[in-house]
Amino acid sequence: MLENKEINSFISSGLSDSIGLVKSCQPLKVSGCLSRMVGLTLEGIGCQAAIGERCLIESHDDFIEAEVVGFSDNKSYLMPSGNVKGLLPGAKIIPTGKSYLAKVGDNLLGRVIDSNGFPLDSKGPISHSDLISLVPDPINPLERSSVKEPLNVGVRSINALMTVGRGQRMGLFSGSGVGKSVLLGMMTKNTSADITVVALIGERGREVKDFVDKILGTDGMSKAIVVAAPADTSPMMRIHGALFATSIAEYYREKGFNVLLLMDSLTRFAQAQREVSLAIGEPPATKGYPPSVFSKIPQLVERVGNSTVSGGSITAFYTVLTEGDDLNDPIADSARAILDGHIVLSRELAESGVYPAIDIEPSISRVMADIVTDDRLKLSRIFKEIYSKYRQNQDLISVGAYKDGSNAEIDLAISCFPKLLEFLKQDVNEASDYEDSADSLNKLIQSFNEFIVERER
Secondary structure (H helix, E strand, C coil): CCCHHHHHHHHHHHHHHHHHHHHHCCCCCCCEEEEEEECCEEEEECCCCCCCEEEEEEECCCEEEEEEEEEECCEEEEEECCCCCCECCCCEEEEEEEECEEEECHHHCCCEECCCCCECCCCCCCCCCEEEECCCCCCCHHHEECCCCECCCCCHHHHHHCCCECCCEEEEEECCCCCHHHHHHHHHHHCCCCEEEEEEECCCHHHHHHHHHHHHHHHHHCCEEEEEECCCCCHHHHHHHHHHHHHHHHHHHHCCCEEEEEEECHHHHHHHHHHHHHHCCCCCCECCECHHHHHHHHHHHCCCCEECCCCCEEEEEEEEECHHHCCCCHHHHHHHHHCCEEEEECHHHHHCCCCCCEEEEEEEECCHHHHCCHHHHHHHHHHHHHHHHHHHCHHHHHCCCCCCCCCHHHHHHHHHHHHHHHHHCCCCCCCCCHHHHHHHHHHHHHHHHHHHHHHHC
16 A cells, blocks of 8 residues: 555655646647638638737648738738739638748848748758747847947948938839939948848839849848848738848847948838728728838837947848939838938939939938048038039020129129049949048038139139
């Protein structure tokens, strides 16, 4: 006969083993079925899945991935991440209990990948060392360090006239075909940042290969990572592409690197979010954009900046498409309010052969006064004043209505304007670092002073 102590020990040991087995078991997930499909929106019933959870839906011969984006009563709304060919009514919906994660690691350098981290180039599979959230928790504002140091972007007019700081967020506003992709390529190749992450969101598929081969080239790709989600991918993949690229930049920032994030374009990200929101029944508010779109933009942009913990930084340029060159477009207006400055590309300058076609009058860097000397700031203001004076009177000058000698400031602007344009022009293969840009501006303004003294004699 077993004594009471032995019996109690036997029971306790058995209970511990049973509890361990129960804890190691995966919780049962209640699957549902597909009840309706309209456009790209899938409706499921009987499916217990949280917002943002990844689900698998049985198709004719495979599984299709989808993300839960909303619910109403006992219905769940899902948005597929790929092709929906082969879906049948009543198809089984299996929640995975997991959300989409970003696959990151040092082997991403020099690669072109899609929104899921799979390679699009022909360089073989990529091994990932870490999995991080696509949508991390917001950063504590007190853990952000101020923008204190200038960042060389390799473009003379930006370095000299609208200096960008490490950790700054800039918008690149332009219509279609004005040269924004070429300008992004110039910055990618010539920047002093340690790593460049390029997100091509919602653009033409042809432009991805052209950007990698012609604009970046071998030298540019050596320290770059390209995330491509072309226009023919699903809206969820375009959204994930922007989130994934930002997560990669955050991964390298936490390792202490200075990262340059280039996203082309923020407008396509917003349009993808609009497609998802309208599909699940959210009412449009501003020119067809639902309110959730204007909350998603700050959530994405606010992830950029300097880290006091790691010492790393993310400096970001977001291209914003201005339809019909309208700077009051809802997305452009919202982006301008949340970003730390904006660079406007002018179609008029592009058509007259000035590249990069940066219109310096409406362009501004809001942190420039904090990161450059007073003398440098004064030189940039003199440049802009002379340039603006000419542009304000350009119509009178062009038709011959202005008489030489009527106004000394206009006379100076007419004499100096060709040199100002030459300063703004830069060949796509030409690099101008921060110090060279500053010296060129100083020499240019000094030549104006010498011209004024000579003319007064």
